[in-house]
Amino acid sequence: MSELGYTSDEMMTIAASRVMRNDDVCFVGIGAPSAACNVARLIHAPDITLIYESGTIGTEPDVLPLSIGDGELCETALTTVSVPEMFRYWLQGGWISVGFLGAAEVDKFGNINTTVIGDYHHPKVRLPGGGGAPEIASSSQEVYITMKQSLRGMVENVQFFTSFGHGEGGDHRQRLGIDTKGPTLLITDLAIWRPDPVTKEFTVVSMHPGVTREQVQETCGWPVKYAKAVETTPAPTENELGILRDLRARTKAAHEGTKKVPQGTLLKQGSE
Amino acid sequence: MAKFMSLKDAVSENLSDGDVVAFEGFTHLIPHAAAHEAIRQGYKNLTLIRMTPDVIYDQMIGMGMAKKVIFSYAGNPGVGLLRRLRDAVENGWPNKLEIEEHSHSAMANAYEAGAAGLPLAVFRGYRGAGLAEVNPNIKSITCPFTGEILAAIPSNRPDVTFIHAQKADKKGNVMVEGIIGIQKEAALAAKRAVVTVEEVVDDLNNHPNATVLPHWALTAVCLVPGGAHPSYAHGYYIRDNASYLEWDNIAADRDRFTAWMQENVLNATAEDFATRVESLRV
Numbered sequence: 001m002s003e004l005g006y007t008s009d010e011m012m013t014i015a016a017s018r019v020m021r022n023d024d025v026c027f028v029g030i031g032a033p034s035a036a037c038n039v040a041r042l043i044h045a046p047d048i049t050l051i052y053e054s055g056t057i058g059t060e061p062d063v064l065p066l067s068i069g070d071g072e073l074c075e076t077a078l079t080t081v082s083v084p085e086m087f088r089y090w091l092q093g094g095w096i097s098v099g100f101l102g103a104a105e106v107d108k109f110g111n112i113n114t115t116v117i118g119d120y121h122h123p124k125v126r127l128p129g130g131g132g133a134p135e136i137a138s139s140s141q142e143v144y145i146t147m148k149q150s151l152r153g154m155v156e157n158v159q160f161f162t163s164f165g166h167g168e169g170g171d172h173r174q175r176l177g178i179d180t181k182g183p184t185l186l187i188t189d190l191a192i193w194r195p196d197p198v199t200k201e202f203t204v205v206s207m208h209p210g211v212t213r214e215q216v217q218e219t220c221g222w223p224v225k226y227a228k229a230v231e232t233t234p235a236p237t238e239n240e241l242g243i244l245r246d247l248r249a250r251t252k253a254a255h256e257g258t259k260k261v262p263q264g265t266l267l268k269q270g271s272e
Numbered sequence: 273m274a275k276f277m278s279l280k281d282a283v284s285e286n287l288s289d290g291d292v293v294a295f296e297g298f299t300h301l302i303p304h305a306a307a308h309e310a311i312r313q314g315y316k317n318l319t320l321i322r323m324t325p326d327v328i329y330d331q332m333i334g335m336g337m338a339k340k341v342i343f344s345y346a347g348n349p350g351v352g353l354l355r356r357l358r359d360a361v362e363n364g365w366p367n368k369l370e371i372e373e374h375s376h377s378a379m380a381n382a383y384e385a386g387a388a389g390l391p392l393a394v395f396r397g398y399r400g401a402g403l404a405e406v407n408p409n410i411k412s413i414t415c416p417f418t419g420e421i422l423a424a425i426p427s428n429r430p431d432v433t434f435i436h437a438q439k440a441d442k443k444g445n446v447m448v449e450g451i452i453g454i455q456k457e458a459a460l461a462a463k464r465a466v467v468t469v470e471e472v473v474d475d476l477n478n479h480p481n482a483t484v485l486p487h488w489a490l491t492a493v494c495l496v497p498g499g500a501h502p503s504y505a506h507g508y509y510i511r512d513n514a515s516y517l518e519w520d521n522i523a524a525d526r527d528r529f530t531a532w533m534q535e536n537v538l539n540a541t542a543e544d545f546a547t548r549v550e551s552l553r554v
Contacts, residue, residue, distance in 0.1 A: 054300070067511070071506055084383065123362060125358075130401070
């Protein structure tokens with residue numbers, strides 16, 4: 001916790017929550033996107049439709065799910081459909097306004113790698129892979145990405161195109177026959193980035209309170225470009241912080257409490 | 273026509289070395305008891321299909337049963353990586369593992385195509401995706417009406433599929449509810465389908481549009497209460513998130529993994545699942 005009274009992670013989640021609109025139909029990735037989307041639902045977007053790839057449509061979880069298929073998501077959903085229906089009708093059919101993804105590795109054109117570090121066939125590190133992300137990235141009308149900045153996470157070129165963003169930039173999406181907008185927003189723990197309208201390179205449009213350009217550059221693997229007028233992200237309000245912290249506390253209690261006879265080995269937080 | 277039988281007999285009658293097999297359940301209703309029975313019977317050279325390999329394939333791969341895995345997300349959902357699968361891919365322990373990797377959309381389409389009796393699945397996907405370059409089973413097809421280029425992959429048609437479900441009636445008709453995932457498609461895509469259930473009832477008491485697999489579409493039904501643990505069965509018991517978190521530590525070390533498997537799988541029985549979910553029941 002800084003002297004600001006909130007953590008950079010809280011700032012990131014709250015900044016990400018603010019971009020969600022009440023009429024969005026959002027395909028939600030687990031982890032940071034899930035937290036942001038639910039904070040938005042609890043604060044300013046009560047009617048937002050949150051969809052998780054397990055088939056839950058219009059879900060209103062009281063605690064953040066550990067996995068995309070927690071029972072809580074189904075119990076609080078408007079309806080739950082099969083996985084083929086989820087991907088074929090609702091995603092491929094064009095109903096999703098925003099696909100909200102996290103990333104292990106992202107580059108300046110919003111391409112995401114969650115597959116491998118090193119050669120695909122002889123990987124140095126084998127990551128989980130794409131899951132739903134490749135088609136969320138191409139079939140959602142637009143894509144938001146949220147992740148903490150680090151030199152390992154924000155790289156000049158991703159090592160593997162798990163999810164295609166703007167490829168090599170410019171009109172690369174259109175050249176591949178992808179008619180959706182792709183990544184239009186990157187929200188990190190330090191800044192808010194939007195793609196340049198022509199080159200599609202992510203450009204800082206807003207920095208969070210107290211963040212310096214040096215900090216942004218030190219944690220980013222490509223030379224950072226800034227918009228002409230860089231704004232300062234409004235600090236989290238007391239209300240926003242209260243709702244996020246309550247949600248996190250409920251979540252922590254729920255995930256640790258599942259085993260009523262504790263095995264005494266660990267009780268640590270999940271992927272959040 | 274579904275036969276009621278013990279899980280032990282259902283596995284030995286329906287699974288063989290070298291089979292292409294799916295143990296499905298999308299986070300919910302994962303057939304852990306069936307996978308553990310297969311581990312106890314010690315099959316080899318299996319091709320394992322599953323959207324999210326999850327803890328059960330981590331266990332089967334770690335026990336040296338798999339020659340190939342066809343999948344779309346090799347993670348421990350919400351926790352992190354699958355460490356036994358990683359050890360097999362990165363270091364060939366306990367044996368080399370061939371992988372055929374897809375996206376969820378592709379796998380869902382491949383199961384649906386398999387259930388529909390089609391040889392391939394066609395969908396709008398893999399555009400710009402790196403998997404299309406490393407997986408030779410990802411090809412494209414041109415729509416003969418519009419000229420649009422679409423992705424094409426082979427359908428999933430397992431020799432045998434294992435799923436877990438909430439209940440069966442006395443004829444062996446099975447009902448699945450909650451996050452139904454890919455259960456129906458995976459069962460219908462396979463040559464043989466084995467279902468473990470939480471309970472057998474007189475009347476399914478189902479809504480007209482409920483997901484029901486008729487007894488004549490199934491091979492065997494086995495009563496195994498708690499058979500999804502540490503996954504969950506909607507309406508019966510909750511997901512044991514603490515066990516998923518704990519798995520990350522167990523699987524991190526080869527010796528610890530081997531010892532855990534000996535104690536909790538090889539020395540255990542399908543009946544043990546009921547006690548594992550006692551404290552998780554709703």
